[in-house]
Amino acid sequence: MDILITIFFLISVTFPVLHIYHCLPFFRESGERTDANRELKRWKSEHGYDMEKGISILVPCFNEEDIIETSVESMKSLSYSRFEVFYINDGSSDNTMDQLDELLDLTPSSIASQGELTYEEVKKVYQSSHYPNIYVIDKENGGKADSLNAGIEYATKDLVVTLDADTILTRTALNSVNEAFEDRNVVAAGGMVHVLQTKTDHPLSRLSLKNTNMLIRVQVLDFLKAFYISKLSLVRFKALAVISGAFGIFNKQVLIDVGGYRNSIGEDIDITLRIQRYIAKHKDMKISFIADAVGYTELPETWRDLTKQRLRWQKAYIDCIIHFWAFFLKTLLTKPVSFFYVFETFLIGTLAAYVMTGIMTYNIINNPGNSFIDYMFFYLFFLILFGIVYDLVALRMNKHYGFSFSKMDSLRLFVTILFDIFIYRFVAVYYVMYGSISYFFNKKWNKVSRTGRSYSQQTATGRLAKSRENVS
Amino acid sequence: MKSKKILLFTLTALTVLVLGVVSYLFNFVTSTSASIKEDIDRNPKVANRMENIDLGEGDPISILIMGLDTRAGEGGGRADAMVLVTINPADKSTHMVSIPRDTYMKISGAEDKINSTYEAGGTAMTVSSVEKLLDVPVDYFVKVNFKGFEGIVDALGGIKLNNVLEFDTYDSEFTDEKMYFPKGWNHLTGKEALIYARMRKQDPRGDFGRQERQRQVIEKVIEKGSRTSSILKFGEIATVIQNNVKTNMSLKDMGQIQLNYRDARNNIKQHKIEGSEETIKGTYYFMPDEDKLKELSNDLKVHLDLIESEPDESNEQADDNPEQNKEDSGKDKEESSEKKSDEQENPNKKDKENDPPQPEEDKATEPEEDTSTKETDENNEDGTTVQEDEPDTQQDQEDEPESQTDQEDTKDEPRQDSGKPNVSEVITKNWSVVPTQQENHTIITFEKGTLDWEEMTTAVAKGTGLANSDMILWWAEGQGTDRAIATVTNKAQTENYRVYVSWVDGAGYKPVKVEVLYENDQKNR
Known part of the structure; x- marks a missing residue:
């Protein structure tokens, strides 16, 4: 039993240890860029020296009347010229459509689809008379994947950026995307996603925890860890399995080649894996992570919403292991993405949670008070220490990529780290365990309510809560 | 690039190995110490x-x-x-x-x-x-x-x-x-x-x-x-x-x-x-x-x-x-040895x-x-x-009589101690003899008022350091013809003693050993 616990412990720390090392700048791939030359970049983009590739931004909207204005406003401030935006109203039952009309002054458009993907019927396509590069696709309700497929059909540019309705791009995000895709082998990429609730007036350098609750703060750490450590490391291994639905960038032709989005609970994992499966046959193609393409997305602020969101993510993981099992099995030892997905996400991230919990429960019931308690303290101590190291590395990476918290936030971060390692991680294990089981019994999409909060930047005026999909 | 990957995997493997060794040692140490540890009640x-x-x-x-x-x-x-x-x-x-x-x-x-x-x-x-x-x-x-x-x-x-x-x-x-x-x-x-x-x-x-x-x-x-x-x-x-x-x-x-x-x-x-x-x-x-x-x-x-x-x-x-x-x-017939372990x-x-x-x-x-x-x-x-x-x-042969006494001594102890050692301190000093006025001492007299009794209790008091007037004698018993054990306290009953006195021929009683007790074990006699 002791040996078993030790082995499990070691297996469960192996991947995090690997990622902690691998995310360090020392292991940067030759093609990666940093934001070291941000000023130069801005100057170049502002003076027209960039060869701008055309970019189509797709924003699926289902009952987003509260956040849509924030989104529209952010589009106006982008320092990029060759882009178009498609708001895809997925049969909203609220006033999303009216809001869009009010904000954009819509007129019917004659833009045509390419007819390669299938999706629910499009009622009508509109164009903004104020901003001719913004379109609205009004269609029957069909889900997020369905909406995105429709968007791909109407997109006219080569690059497609998919955003959540509550994702706000920073001014230079598209310039960074443009630069990253100058490497012709990059067929898809993830942008850096920060937490909207921590956005400040300096969205490219400063984050603030001032107006956030503990739940948001702990998710801030979670995001920093996920993007700056885990995703970064996986991208370097060519093993990224999730391009966040909050901010993803794709070569449109590749999206069409893989058959578009599958209408499933986790369409963002699904599309990433489809692309991975696709590039498994195209040696030079790769998926990238663009650290300096920054977006902000809103996170759930209540335990209830967080639970819904995390359970959905976990269900999505399970859904994809089932859907892609043939691919995983065939390439388990040849493709890093399969290896990491099966071993890290499924065996260790999911199955081990049950086994460990089982072992613990068994021991607590059968050997109360023996030396087992010592191990538990020991391993908890280790996990705590490890958790702190992991959090600190994430914060350091955050700094490396040009973001800092205010001095005032130091104490908040400290408390958040404690909350993270002593409470949140156990809740996270619960999400993994409960989500995995409930996948087989309840495949509903769990919708997360929006805060309707007004964000200080720009002219956001979103108000009142409603529900909609969230990031992944 | 390849060398970096090798470095990465080496670092990871080393880290996990170190964690493994540390946790193994910890496991080992805790399980060993848990399995060999036995705590007993001490006096x-x-x-x-x-x-x-x-x-x-x-x-x-x-x-x-x-x-x-x-x-x-x-x-x-x-x-x-x-x-x-x-x-x-x-x-x-x-x-x-x-x-x-x-x-x-x-x-x-x-x-x-x-x-x-x-x-x-x-x-x-x-x-x-x-x-x-x-x-x-x-x-x-x-x-x-x-x-x-x-x-x-x-x-x-x-x-x-x-x-x-x-x-x-x-x-x-x-x-x-x-x-x-x-x-x-x-x-x-x-x-x-x-x-x-x-x-x-x-x-x-x-x-x-x-x-x-x-x-x-x-x-x-x-x-x-x-x-x-x-x-x-x-x-x-x-x-x-x-x-x-x-x-x-x-x-x-x-x-x-x-x-x-x-x-x-x-x-x-x-x-x-x-x-x-x-x-x-x-x-x-x-x-x-x-x-x-x-x-x-x-x-x-x-x-x-x-x-x-x-x-x-x-x-x-x-x-x-x-x-x-x-x-x-x-x-003591002991074998003593001086050794230098580092020498052959x-x-x-x-x-x-x-x-x-x-x-x-x-x-x-x-x-x-x-x-x-x-x-x-x-x-x-x-x-x-x-x-x-x-x-x-x-x-x-030499020790025969002594041993007999010992035996009685030891036999008595469990009664006095009821299993748990009651003695907090043993005092053995070279007390002087309480001079006797008796001419023919043959046996210890356990009777109040007699000269023998007075002399014995004086010796007892001497052993404890208490004044005769500040001493309560709870119990006294003989050990053979020339030894007695007495259990006494001070008047306030805050100090408890067991005093061993012995008769020195022609000289008188002297205390030979005083045991300081945690509690008066003769109180309920």
Whole structure:
């Protein structure tokens, strides 16, 4: 039993240890860029020296009347010229459509689809008379994947950026995307996603925890860890399995080649894996992570919403292991993405949670008070220490990529780290365990309510809560 | 790029390996310490003493090593070999006392021998019995069964010792192992060492010879163990001792003892308890000689820094310098050895004398090497006859009357103590005699108002230091014709004493021993 616990412990720390090392700048791939030359970049983009590739931004909207204005406003401030935006109203039952009309002054458009993907019927396509590069696709309700497929059909540019309705791009995000895709082998990429609730007036350098609750703060750490450590490391291994639905960038032709989005609970994992499966046959193609393409997305602020969101993510993981099992099995030892997905996400991230919990429960019931308690303290101590190291590395990476918290936030971060390692991680294990089981019994999409909060930047005026999909 | 990946995987593997090793060690250490740890109830005085022992500071400690005649997992059994080891790192010395397993001791529900205490009352009872017998606190105990003993010796790579008695086990009943131990230097494996330490019947000196062999083996184990610093060795020993050793030491205690007390092994002084053999109702008992026991106890107390050396009742100067220490111990028939562990073990170097503090009598036969060398010498040269005679003849006769008293003494104790030691402190001073006005004293008179009674109680009061008027006498009883034990308190009943007085012919009563009690055990009489 002791040996078993030790082995499990070691297996469960192996991947995090690997990622902690691998995310360090020392292991940067030759093609990666940093934001070291941000000023130069801005100057170049502002003076027209960039060869701008055309970019189509797709924003699926289902009952987003509260956040849509924030989104529209952010589009106006982008320092990029060759882009178009498609708001895809997925049969909203609220006033999303009216809001869009009010904000954009819509007129019917004659833009045509390419007819390669299938999706629910499009009622009508509109164009903004104020901003001719913004379109609205009004269609029957069909889900997020369905909406995105429709968007791909109407997109006219080569690059497609998919955003959540509550994702706000920073001014230079598209310039960074443009630069990253100058490497012709990059067929898809993830942008850096920060937490909207921590956005400040300096969205490219400063984050603030001032107006956030503990739940948001702990998710801030979670995001920093996920993007700056885990995703970064996986991208370097060519093993990224999730391009966040909050901010993803794709070569449109590749999206069409893989058959578009599958209408499933986790369409963002699904599309990433489809692309991975696709590039498994195209040696030079790769998926990238663009650290300096920054977006902000809103996170759930209540335990209830967080639970819904995390359970959905976990269900999505399970859904994809089932859907892609043939691919995983065939390439388990040849493709890093399969290896990491099966071993890290499924065996260790999911199955081990049950086994460990089982072992613990068994021991607590059968050997109360023996030396087992010592191990538990020991391993908890280790996990705590490890958790702190992991959090600190994430914060350091955050700094490396040009973001800092205010001095005032130091104490908040400290408390958040404690909350993270002593409470949140156990809740996270619960999400993994409960989500995995409930996948087989309840495949509903769990919708997360929006805060309707007004964000200080720009002219956001979103108000009142409603529900909609969230990031992944 | 490739080299970076190799570096990455190497780093990760190393990190995980380090975590693995650390967690394995932790697991190992906690499971070992959990499996060997046994805590017993201690009497308040020892418990209090133990709280104040600072192993880091090198406070003197006592350790009772108990060899159990049980197999792993079995309960019960007997503590067949008991050796009390006292270590004083300040003067770099170690004393070892064998406690004869047949030592008479009143136990309810079992044979009245000290080795039955383990069966009757477990470790706690054995420990408190040894404390009672020697009147010194037993801080730590280490119980080792056969398997644990063998394993430890084997883990240390066996021990090398000088055997003084040729014997074999071809016809022995206590073991099926067929072994032969020639005279001279033997390298013993765990199994052999166990047999070597257990054999009694072929030894003309009987249990004394065996005790000596046991101490010899323990000494070798300590010596080799204290030189061991390899973590692997430690791991091997830890594996062996799981389930085969029980102790109230924590691993930290052991580590500190190994570290801070190791120098004391260079000067190991061996003691045996003197006494006589006696058969009561067909059972063989060992009756310790009370005076010698007291001397020994005093030695140990001095060694444990419990008392400053002070004169004991028999007017002998107690040990306040090494010279006298040696002398006293010499009377105790103890074997003393000075060893330099880093020197080669070589029995032929015995005539080299480089130990200035050695007393003359010891020097003559004392090699600087090793006890076993010394034992050889004693046996071969001048020691043999003394050693063989002493337990049987001479001593026997001399000590007969004393032993009888002892026996009564010991028999009475359980009643007074009801199992738990009640004595917080023992005072033995050279009190003067209360001059008598009686002309013909024949017997102690337990009758108030008589002159004899007055004189006796005055002696009692003198022993306690209380004024006659401030003393309540709760109980007094005779011990033979010329000794009495009285239990008294002060008027406020805050101080409790048990006073031993004895009649000195032609002179009067004098207190010989005062025990300070935790509570008045005669109050409800």
